[in-house]
Amino acid sequence: MRAKRSNLGNEQTRTALLALLPSFVIFCVFTLYPVFHSLYLSFFNVSLISSSRSFVGWNNYAALIKNPTFQKAVLNTVIYTLGVVPVGIMLSLFAAVLLNNKLKFRGLFRTAFFTPVVTSMVAVAIVWSWMLEPNYGLINSLLSKIGIAGPGWLTDPKWALPSVILLSIWKNLGYNMVIFLAGLQDIPRDIYESADIDGATPVQKFIYITLPLLRGPLGFAAIVSVIKSMQVFGQIYVMTGGGPANSTMVIVYYLYQQAFEFYRLGYASAVAWVLFAAIFVLTLLQNRLFRAEGA
Amino acid sequence: MDARWLAKIKRGVIYLILCAMLIVMVLPFAWMVLSSLKEEDEVFTYEMSWLPAKVTFSGYVRALNEQPFLRYGLNSVLVSTIITMAQLFSSVLAGYAFARLKFPGRNLVFFIYISAMMIPQQALIIPSFMLIRRFGLVDTYAGLTLPFLAGPFGAFLMRSFFLSTPTSLEEAAVLDGCSRLQVLAKVVIPLSKPALATLGLFTFMQAWNDFMWPLIITNSVNMRTLQVGLALMKTDIYPDWPMMMAATVLATLPIIGAFLLAQKQFIESLAFSAVKY
Numbered sequence: 094m095r096a097k098r099s100n101l102g103n104e105q106t107r108t109a110l111l112a113l114l115p116s117f118v119i120f121c122v123f124t125l126y127p128v129f130h131s132l133y134l135s136f137f138n139v140s141l142i143s144s145s146r147s148f149v150g151w152n153n154y155a156a157l158i159k160n161p162t163f164q165k166a167v168l169n170t171v172i173y174t175l176g177v178v179p180v181g182i183m184l185s186l187f188a189a190v191l192l193n194n195k196l197k198f199r200g201l202f203r204t205a206f207f208t209p210v211v212t213s214m215v216a217v218a219i220v221w222s223w224m225l226e227p228n229y230g231l232i233n234s235l236l237s238k239i240g241i242a243g244p245g246w247l248t249d250p251k252w253a254l255p256s257v258i259l260l261s262i263w264k265n266l267g268y269n270m271v272i273f274l275a276g277l278q279d280i281p282r283d284i285y286e287s288a289d290i291d292g293a294t295p296v297q298k299f300i301y302i303t304l305p306l307l308r309g310p311l312g313f314a315a316i317v318s319v320i321k322s323m324q325v326f327g328q329i330y331v332m333t334g335g336g337p338a339n340s341t342m343v344i345v346y347y348l349y350q351q352a353f354e355f356y357r358l359g360y361a362s363a364v365a366w367v368l369f370a371a372i373f374v375l376t377l378l379q380n381r382l383f384r385a386e387g388a
Numbered sequence: 389m390d391a392r393w394l395a396k397i398k399r400g401v402i403y404l405i406l407c408a409m410l411i412v413m414v415l416p417f418a419w420m421v422l423s424s425l426k427e428e429d430e431v432f433t434y435e436m437s438w439l440p441a442k443v444t445f446s447g448y449v450r451a452l453n454e455q456p457f458l459r460y461g462l463n464s465v466l467v468s469t470i471i472t473m474a475q476l477f478s479s480v481l482a483g484y485a486f487a488r489l490k491f492p493g494r495n496l497v498f499f500i501y502i503s504a505m506m507i508p509q510q511a512l513i514i515p516s517f518m519l520i521r522r523f524g525l526v527d528t529y530a531g532l533t534l535p536f537l538a539g540p541f542g543a544f545l546m547r548s549f550f551l552s553t554p555t556s557l558e559e560a561a562v563l564d565g566c567s568r569l570q571v572l573a574k575v576v577i578p579l580s581k582p583a584l585a586t587l588g589l590f591t592f593m594q595a596w597n598d599f600m601w602p603l604i605i606t607n608s609v610n611m612r613t614l615q616v617g618l619a620l621m622k623t624d625i626y627p628d629w630p631m632m633m634a635a636t637v638l639a640t641l642p643i644i645g646a647f648l649l650a651q652k653q654f655i656e657s658l659a660f661s662a663v664k665y
Contacts, residue, residue: 124539128511204651219618229431231419266413326510
């Protein structure tokens, strides 16, 4: 009996290792190794074009913190995140609450709101570039009809980042909305009915029933939105290229430029690790926040 | 009577707000299609018009002449399909090993997998690029696909799915003398179609819309994916907007069409692959 069991264990182990192999090889080569290799690279001067490399210790990180463009990139990423996440979540929640009523054409609304989510960022960024075109674009044409001279949305340093924020809110609205919609449908009807009997107003019901019971989906949406926002790249690449005057320079675009336009791989790896650390810390913080409140 | 009127007014207000939101959500797409049907210089008039003065497909012709969009589309289909197939294969196997098989170090390896899900793609991109370059695979399909053939998320998703399904059928098959891998192929996979569809669609969409990796790993025009081709088209000082909108229509139509046909699956895979399990 004993011998048989250990045989079975061996057979299981062999099968398991075999089954895990394809996934594990790719995982080691393209996730595990790169994450440590980029940490290693961040302590070196490495160029994409020459093969020489020299150890520089913490110099890349020191240079990074002092670099005004990087500081600007961090600041812009924070502004972008603060612009996209709270407003985006509030609008999505608003849409979800409205759609949670028994309505005709509910499916139609949901489909329309979700379409930007499935469309690629590059494609919608090109469409928005055209809409925001200062002279002939849709938005300024409409504004001029009511007597407002619209700015050069993407060419004016004051308006470029808000324009990108607007696009991102528009694109992600449907994503968070369906998550909230599912959460709303999980709330039992009778809670609302008994609140009705107690004479609760719709606003009271929203604050005391809906919001607390939606904590899980809200936390999830907040975490995902923050992580996505910190990694913003495609819309910047297409719409502004980080400009004008670095007014839309964000962390990942800075990383891309340093690594693949200026070939400073070590320095760019330091940027990557700063980004990784920031995302890691924020995820832990948000996780803790929403868990602690939920308990 | 009063309450009924109130309810009616409330519904009216809800519809009104939703319709306003609907217009904002759909307007960019409408503008894209309408602009794509205009003459090249028609968009450069100060008196804006919604509809094209004369519907023309010349923008589409210019788009297809100027850049090999069919080739881009083919590249995108090929790359996304390879990645999806490989992801399904590797994730099912790994998920099955994690969920059903006992082996030394299982918990440790799984812990490393789920920890790695937090690593952003950009943190890996430089070493991955150096690797692909050392392998001599820059500007090839292998270079475009290799890093995405497996991933911790897929393994995690499949493991969760297997853990939520009963094991009795599998045990019966084992008692009948099937090997573990036979059980996987004959019993588990046929029962996992919904999870496979979710993971497959999710992976395909991610590969199809991915931009940064194809951007850095391709050099020649012929190896570009749709996203890279679209993004690099926008370089002129005086852009040909109808042509660009036509190209964007061509690039987005297949995905939007597929979404309209299979909305439920799309919404489920994109929004819930991360929460549901």
